[in-house]
């Protein structure tokens with residue numbers, strides 16, 4: 374080292390010189406900044422640590438006034454320090470700020486002692502300065518953390534691994550009613566109901582293993598004896614070497630959430646009850662409606678046999694048409710209630726779906742002369758196992774919808790294709806179409822697209838039934854559509 378080279382060889386000196394050399398070596402090698410100055414403030418020594426701290430070399434500093442490193446607004450501190458030193462007193466751990474050569478401010482802790490000459494007269498001062506930036510940052514950080522903890526609406530407390538409370542914030546005072554003075558130093562069982570003490574053993578066990586506990590819902594005891602439902606998060610607290618020394622707890626009062634959850638639960642139950650009642654009513658109403666409808670139908674048929682005049686016959690046919698519509702609506706409602714009650718049963722017989730489709734197309738074409746339905750089939754036979762009547766119901770439903778929702782177009786296409794997995798059937802119209810965001814809902818019970826189709830009457834159950842029937846045959850139903858251009862409803866059934 375350069376400085377060592379200047380030092381005289383120890384051992385070749387007298388004891389006084391030896392001591393002096395030793396001190397010089399210590400000063401040169403210490404991490405603390407050591408500076409000396411005269412009572413007038415002229416710097417007389419400046420060690421390597423001072424160079425590192427303030428950026429001035431020994432050569433630049435010695436002979437300069439100490440104000441070299443004192444920020445202008447702190448000049449009167451110097452008068453105070455020199456005043457103390459002149460009286461022969463030490464200034465210990467004086468926290469202040471000094472300015473480095475590059476202008477940065479260095480927070481330091483200063484200890485200043487008088488220097489006496491051999492006659493005991495005070496001739497100057499020695500200063501030891503220690504950089505406390507890190508300490509300052511840590512203290513500031515601790516201050517911010519303490520302020521956060523104190524102002525938090527959540528209860529935050531800490532405890533040792535033995536369960537002794539070590540901190541207790543304002544929210545904890547509010548939640549439990551114990552003041553900080555009453556709680557700190559006490560065992561955490563202060564707020565644990567007797568029948569839940571074993572929870573603490575579990576929590577501490579987890580904390581010791583270094584585990585966190587999140588959102589543990591439990592009850593804690595307030596000073597006034599009331600029980601508070603809380604959600605608890607507990608984390609291990611470690612010292613600067615990483616050793617677990619305690620636990621921090623954050624507790625949130627969940628009484629309100631619990632009450633609202635209970636209320637939601639009650640509402641849900643109520644809703645379920647109402648829904649069951651509605652299903653019951655629909656089942657009963659459709660059943661009751663069905664009986665008179667069947668007899669009206671019978672009487673109308675009898676009447677038809679006995680009528681010879683054209684005009685009343687026409688009226689009669691219209692009445693029969695309306696009756697048919699009403700009957701199919703009631704049938705659909707009845708089916709819905711059967712689905713809800715899990716009582717919709719299906720036959721399991723082999724049938725040729727091509728024939729079923731042909732029949733359905735024939736039936737609908739016959740009663741809807743304003744539309745032309747063309748059947749495009751790549752096959753003439755395709756045997757499926759299931760309920761032919763229900764599958765026909767699906768096709769009729771899709772065809773009826775194609776007619777109802779395409780009042781201004783003439784053409785309707787029906788496609789049948791088959792592959793090794795099964796058969797695929799599509800009904801295509803050139804009508805009003807369905808917006809893409811509505812497509813996913815159209816198979817839901819009672820769902821109706823509420824824009825252009827407001828003119829078309831319906832209950833929103835036809836597609837729901839189709840979906841149920843196809844799904845119960847292990848198939849799949851879906852729709853492709855473009856508003857204004859038309860829709861194609863597809864379903865696929867396995868063999």
Ligand code: ADP
Nearest residue numbers: 774775778806815821822831832833834835836
């Ligand atoms: P609805 O009796 O109301 O027609 P559906 O369950 O058969 O009940 O159909 C549900 C909704 O899907 C209808 O209200 C209609 O908005 C829409 N929809 C069904 N088929 C078509 C179609 N071919 N073209 C356009 N919209 C359709």
